[in-house]
Amino acid sequence: MSAPRHPSTLPTVAALAVAVLAVSSSAPLIKFAAAPALAVAFWRNGLAALALTPVACGPRRGELRDVLRGVRRRDGMFCLLAGVALAAHFATWMPSVQLGSVATATALVATQPVWQGLIAAAQGRRPTVAGWCGIALAVAGAAWATGVDVGVSGRAVAADVLALLGGMFAAVYTALGERARSRLSTTTYTWICYGTCAVLLLAICLAVRLPLTGYNPRTWAAILALVVGAQLLGHSMFNYALHRTSATTVSVLILLEVPGAAALAWVWLGQAPDAAALPGIALLLAGVAVVVLGGGLRRDARDATASLADAADPAPR
Template identity: 65%
Template sequence: MHHRLDPLTLAAIGLAVVAVSSSAPLIAYAAAPALAIAFWRNFLAVGVLGPAALVSRRAELRDMITGDRRRELRYSALAGLALAAHFATWMPSAQLTSVATATALVATQPVWQGLLALAQGRRLPPTTWIGIGIAVTGAIIATGADVGSSGRALAGDLLALAGAVSIAVYTSLGERARTTLTTTAYTLVCYSVCAATMLVVCLVGGVQLGGYGHTTWLAILGIVLGAQLLGHSMFNYALHKVSATTVSMLVLLEVPGSALIAWLWLGQVPRAAAYPGLALLVAGVAVVVLGSARTLRRPAEPVV
């Protein structure tokens, strides 16, 4: 049973929406390679979370390596690889296409989550299929607006879609890892694997990891403190008072939020032809989320 919303919870939700909405504009603003930003984002987050986790969750972390939780360790590590794939695709997309389009396309995660569930043998409710159809139609319209404009923008659209697929895989793996693990232990392993993977990718690809101006470093710190730590922490806090479905719907506010910040700060205005597609895309994702919530609330049928 969720309680009535208090001013503190409302403030936390508002702060979380602003924090996650700032991510894509900061990526687009930072004068650094997107892959390098992805590395620093996770590496610095591990630096913040690591000491606390090693003190408070030492026994749990030891059990993941030498005890009965090696299965969870594997899933956590695989989730870290999937998260690295997400950052390696979505973060460059924010620098190739408009912030609004990149954010909207990566918000299709629930659609791909539903298709992954189908591949695992689960049945999808009719509303989920309707939402998937609406979202896919919107994505086609939105990306089609970039076909005639530039190959760079279209490449960004496709990378954003790949980022949505990989974050859906990451969520599925994390769900399995979190069956017995605490958030702290899981997050530390996942972010560590992600940071190590991005470091290898940057070194092999010759990506510059330093030598940036102070404004770029401030942008990277803003991403770490905002979207990486503050945003998701505030949403987790809000779960004490609001449902997970409501939080999922509130996360969709990142789409107009990022677009507004990019317009006011970076002067980015999406192409007019993309607006109908972006609207359909967000509407389709909303239908998928609400349809999934109704399925979870539906009482189980009696066994005969």
């Protein structure tokens, strides 16, 4: 029998499950949208920040006021830096999806746990041997399942490099978010972070004169789906979970986006996965299981370990 649940277990597990499902739709929607990737990234973050404004400026206005007035300057700095890292992530990964394939871009950005592990080690929170083994298995599985386009064409190489950079910036964003979320509410953190990201992306779009309007209805529908799904339910739920779960664990769980995105791309965009990729997907999932069930990552809160163990336990309750 499993250990008794801490009261915070179910919300954390539910947040992680919803987040994985939501972010899996991201790459197929980006590929589907007939608009510049940076413009889609701007609308995705700008509309998400707008949707959070009533709560941030309402129930959370006291906390937000302290941050904006400099009373909580350190917390505000982490929010701003996370927004910069998030903008860099979107500015690299989203174009890679449109330049290359959904599967390859998603797999290469999934190298995030490697960079996240290095960041955690630098912070003195080194993963255990099981953690490193799980990360290695998961990343190897992602690479096996989707393949790499290096050498195919200049366009494919550019897409691969951008996706790899996107994984690096995602690791930085997650690590900074973990620091900010330790003292701030999810709403305040995400409102500042998404707002900062949107402002930076808007500046880039205006500088290079990318069209921000005039899209067809299907593209606007895809953008709205990105806002509601991958952004508000995906990133925001991961940010919520960061309050009780380490950034490295969240980064590893994000690897589940790889088979999810591949499945959606197959059903929706007709990008059928190669049969040779199936063992890689199984290896990826095995790596995640090693990290979660093997206690591969050190965390400050013991109940976070219990919550993720419960999440990985398929037995009915």
